[in-house]
Amino acid sequence: MHPLLSYCGGVGVMRLFRNGFLGSTKSTIWQTFRGFSSSGIHHETELSGVENGKRQEREIQRYGTISRVSEPFYAIPGREPKVVSADEAVTVVKSGDNVFVQGVAATPTPLLEALCRWAKKANLKKVRLHHIHTEGPLPHLKPEFEGVFRDNSLFMGANVREAVNAGKADYTPVFLSEIPSLFRSGAIPLDVAFVHTTPPDNHGYVSLGTSVDCTRAALEMAKHKVAIVNPRMPYTFGDSFVHISQLDYLVQEEFELFQLEAKPPNAVQERIGHWIATHLVEDGACLQMGIGAIPNAVLSKLRNHKDLGVHTEMFSDGLIDLVECGAVTNSKKAINPGRIVSGFLLGTRKLYDFVDRNPLITMHDIAFTNNPVVIAKNSKVTAINSAIEVDLTGQVVSDSIGTKLYSGVGGQVDFIRGASLSQGGKPIIALPSTTSSGISRIVNFAHPGGGVVTTRAHVYYVVTEWGICELHGKNLRERALALISVAHPDHREALEKAAFERGLLNQ
Template sequence: MSSLRAFGRISKLLQGPLKCPSRSYYAGTMEPFHPYPDREPNWVSAEEAVSAVKSGMRVFMHGAAATPVTLVDALAEYGKKANLKDVEVIHIHTEGPGTYAKPEYAGIFRSNSLFLGANCRQAVADGRGDVTPIFLGEIPHLFRRKILTLDVAIVSVCPPDNHGFCSLGPSIDCARSALQNAKYIIGLVNKRLPRTFGDGLVHISHFDALVDENRELPEHKEHILSAEEKQIGKLIAENLVHDGATLQMGIGSIPDAVLAQLGNHKDLGIHSEMFSDGVVDLVKTGAVNNSKKVLQTGKIVSSFTVGTRKLYDFLDNNPFVVMCDVAWTNSPAIICQNPRVTAINSCIEVDLTGQVCSDSIGTRIYSGFGGQVDFIRGAALSHDGLGKPIIALASSTKKGVSKIIPYIKQGGGVVTTRAHVHYVVTEWGIAYLFGKTLRQRAYHLIQIAHPDHREALEKAAFERLKTMPVP
């Protein structure tokens, strides 16, 4: 019996095959929280679990620190063995080898990245994989509005508690919406996955197949910060982060560098799409207590995390942290309600008018939109008028090429528009662009470019604008 036919066996419980109208909650979507009476999933091997996948299906794969690596590898192996064709694997960035995206699986699987990770970059560059440009906060809409229908969802969960509830652990993001809308759900029950509070609780009766696991989570080791990154962190911490601020940090060493400088701040709060080990240290020093936040006062709010075992142990069974659906955490209408929203994001390059390229290097797609625009806008719209949308980058590459440039590279994508940008920070200073004309923007950006490039940038600004940059 095929997996979908097996699912049909329980359709009476679900009031109609594959539609599940009884699984609803306040937003009118299917709800994985409540128990189904008299329904238990099958505990099977990894190979048996992924055998539910058939040619032509669309499969959601859990991402970030919760990437179910064992099932990723089992799915790839099964795809070859069963001669599968045209299986679409859809996900945000995943950790591990991303086996299905390797060249030998072309034609069997095609990866579709909603945020591109390192393990899928070559597949996209070679034309064997796809990228869907989308704001992180809008990914759940793809599933809930049936723009992308999901046949199978493969997720990691912690073991069930005494009441039968599992947790999606460190990666709620769009995984909750995938579970709400997938026709068949496979869970990798990993004893090493932290149990988290918030939107990621799932009752065991919603799974169709479960696989037992005891494997360490993927880790991102802490970066060794460069002198430039440390200086950027110092500039932001001392000039733009104030006591009582609500912080959002994107991925990368520059947000980490800012966190490393905040140990003496007071009453900081966290409302972010993600965070890493640096926040744990600020909780221990007392700098982060979330006491001034309007929403979820007293609690860290996030959607996913990636870090080391220190972070995962901090998350485990900790009510101080609430992991939420990314459609809520990343809604600008939600973000702007907190005090002094300070959004700290990095990028690849900025042109002289303030256009920000964050997802690509020329035509080569490098990452994705993520939550950058969601939080840049949320900070700009802060109800208290004290929000600070910040774009931070080193002034030049390791090879000495300027990252402040006359034009975005051919084929490069604008993620954050020049109308969104307020603060741009390099190791040479802070440029405030909001309300500035194009020639003023050029002037202030040239002042924070590397000194070796300022004269050339000034000439390029004149050629582009037909006038000299002015303060």
């Protein structure tokens, strides 16, 4: 018995041997579980009103009308993957190929290292790698691989910023909700997908674990699919299941996932968290938050709230305490009531153990989690997002510092818009009033080259450590006054003068 098959256990092993990893197509164990569609979108929802249901179905179904190479949930009779080494698996990559790389905690580093070795051996040229945020070192960005690989970030992490800003790697600005459509429509054609999964279960299914996001779409469209099978990957539910017959190569390796240890919030971040938790998050709110000190500061102050829900693109360790103390029940949600909905995860081993085989957590295609129409079906959606700077009219710069690219468009607009359409929703932009060097982040004009991610028409609430200002429905003069009121006191006089000179305030 191959050691990989030992993970399947008992009767499941015999079925895998007897039927080539698959089992009989007549057997009910290979039928689609209730709640999954051919689009990879989970339909276990409860909606109020017939019309609301029809509208949601129309919006969701459009993701199921795009042709795809394969639906990764279904078993393919008579087909099984090859169990090989990483060095053998990556030989499927040829010059000129487009390769998808799963990201965040699931970044398949051993495959990237093997790909670099193969590139030297096979003299590869012009291989493009596409991904969202990745963790850890990226060996293909080393100077020796210039001309061999071209990296394309759909959302940047710290490990690619230098290369992107030096013009040695690329960045594609795109809403997170629309990244799957880039693959499904063929706008970014995929030859190979590198993914990171759990070992197969008794029925031959692996789980994408911490990162479903756009990975599922990549698996639908890629011609060749390579998976690292790692027992350290948590087994998650939702749209995360892939049948091993859909995969071409399995690479068995055990190693710890990338982890992110949250730093304690500083005094400024604590004050921002206080303003949001005390004045903007209501009982029964449905939360979206990212990772970082400000989201953690907010979460730490919500223990006395009741019936909170979570529908988010991602979350980290800070949510665990709210579940365990009973503040998060998800009982008021219309979409996946009772469950936490997310697209990807990044945190510590505590988080990965918490989500492992936990039916409370349901992981989904980011085209579903970040669809503003879906988001808006929940009431009191409270979306908390960060910014680099906000100008006096309310324009939000989030992906760049002047001309220096920093992160990406991400899901900010998806959730800001979804929250604004939600009954009782609150779209929130939160940021410290100054940089670490004391420069104001409330500015007259955005720095030249700064990218406006969220427009002035999208913004409702801006929160700094000095308070909350509500911009929705306010004219430009009122907005300028409101934003100056939450700027750092040291900068208010200069901002007021600039607003007069600009004509935003009366002389």
